[in-house]
Amino acid sequence: MADNTEPTPAEVVAARAKEAEEQAALPYKWTQAIGDLDVIIELPGNIKGKDLNVDIKKKKLFLAVKGQEPIISGDLPHEIHVDESTWTITSSPSGTKILELHLDKANKMEWWAHVVTSAPKIDVTKISPESSKLGDLDGETRGMVEKMMFDQRQKELGKPTSDEQKKLDMLETFKAQHPEMDFSNVKMS
Template identity: 70%
Template sequence: MSGSPPPEERAKADAEARAKEQAEQAALPYKWDQTIKDLDITISIDAKYKGRDLDVKIGRNALKAGIKGQEPFIEGELPHVIRVDESTWTLTPTSDGKDLEIHLDKQNQMEWWPHVITTAPKIDTSKIQPENSKLGDLDGETRGMVEKMMFDQRQKEAGKPTSDEQKKLDILEQFKKQHPEMDFSNVKMG
């Protein structure tokens, strides 16, 4: 029995993977959200804490956030480099305490992060649906480029050829058909 599982099994597996992912993310001591350009982390803390009680360090590829003298809420290496000068943190009062909000500006503004720090559980970045309005705000050329990059990212993660590689393969196939007398066994792609 070869081939891929039937669609209903795949849907069930996807739903289970999503539920597991959501549970893992919900268990983290922070919430996070991202766009293709930046990433926002929210940590709910007690209203009694002020900015000076916090220990927040934002590095090019590391992050630490916590209350001085306590176990940090988040500490570790970032999966990708950020722009430290553009990254900030603020303390915002909420109805039941305060939110420590950390804004990280991605260095590469064309990639999705699977997690905030490398020790945290990953999300499946191939399932991220960019907000259509955001993609719609881009002009045709940029939008096409972003969609191509997202497609290529998904293909790479699935071990499949990117759109450019596929194009080369298609051209080569076409050429092979037109020249059956030539030997292509040693042709290296890439």
């Protein structure tokens, strides 16, 4: 039987510390937004693009300095859009080179627990997405979000949601058109 008890604060702190330690040990740093993922790798200052072997596939990633062990090699946890994924090398102020790898997620609605499946996972339930403004959304998405927010407020107040209100309004219109009918046993579902 599964143990469904909540972790203690000490266990949460220990899990966070272990996760941070595992991520710090990786030969790269990575961040993600809901739609994409970026990997940053610091390389020696004499490295040029031709010195790298970078192979980005829909479900696989391989990145190495030629003649050396791979920096990243493995299966991606989810598919990416290969044609929208890129990599660049820039010089850093410290004299090293920075390889920036940008992966465009195929599914724009999921967080990744790791870059490749062989790497340690992060707890994606603890990710808090950057807040976006309603004005940043396209018309259809904005309308959907506003409806959801309205319905949530209505539920909290014990009032009907927009769909329930629409049904009630239709019933009232029908009642007005048919005063001869008995509506006392009508149940809304």
